[in-house]
Amino acid sequence: MQIGRVLQKQREQRKWSQSELADKLNISRQSISKWEQDVSLPSFANVVAISDLFKISLDDLIRGDDELMDKLMKNQKMSATTKIVLWAFGIAVVLYGILMVAGVDAGSVHQWIRFPMFVSFVGLLVTINWRQLNRSLSKPAVIFGIILVTLFLVPEIYGFVQGFVSGMHAEYQGFWEGFNG
Missing domain, CATH: 1.10.260.40 (lambda repressor-like DNA-binding domains)
Known part of the structure; x- marks a missing residue:
């Protein structure tokens, strides 16, 4: 009909x-x-x-x-999530090719990508329409989201704390050497 x-x-x-x-x-x-x-x-x-x-x-x-x-x-348009995944994958493949040609090792890439990754993550968190997102998440999606965010944050927190402790230890050692010397 x-x-x-x-x-x-x-x-x-x-x-x-x-x-x-x-x-x-x-x-x-x-x-x-x-x-x-x-x-x-x-x-x-x-x-x-x-x-x-x-x-x-x-x-x-x-x-x-x-x-x-x-x-x-x-009239269906590509969803925002699909755009994020497709664009991110495409850009990642192009960047991978550029970095491989330039001979950059994986450790260096990981080091210089951490800060932009963190800023982008915070930017995403700030700009998401949380009310709409909350209505669309199932319980399994929430569980996977918790796991994903945790896996993202643990290395960042670990690196920050280790850097802070190392810096404080170096300052402390330098202070005592200057004091005793």
């Missing part, structure tokens, strides 16, 4: 005019008319609004409407 027929059927069951439905969806009456006549198709945002208004699932609303499904699939 086409979405236009489903829309018209749901509207008529409630004894709403096209204008009344348009007002409820904050769109023009002409849009409702075009949808019901299969002249045009609603946007994904309007499909969701219609589903919510009529309290029917998206599946029931668009099932069998191949044209609408094709439109929605074509």
Whole structure:
């Protein structure tokens, strides 16, 4: 069944005019008319609004409407997470190639990459929409997130503390040598 027929059927069951439905969806009456006549198709945002208004699932609303499904699939954009993973992987491969050609060893790379990695991590934490993220995380995702963040932080904390202790020890030794000498 086409979405236009489903829309018209749901509207008529409630004894709403096209204008009344348009007002409820904050769109023009002409849009409702075009949808019901299969002249045009609603946007994904309007499909969701219609589903919510009529309290029917998206599946029931668009099932069998191949044209609408094709439109929605074509309008899908790459998710932010997919962009992060693909761009990061691509940049990492390019940087790996550059570093290999330059003859840089892995230990050096690890040393000079730590600070930008930490700054980027903090920047990501500060800019994430946490409310939206919290709603989308399952319990396993939270557990894996805890493991990932822990594995990221342990070497950073360990390196910071070791550096601080070594520096303090060197200062302490220098102080006593200067004092006793």
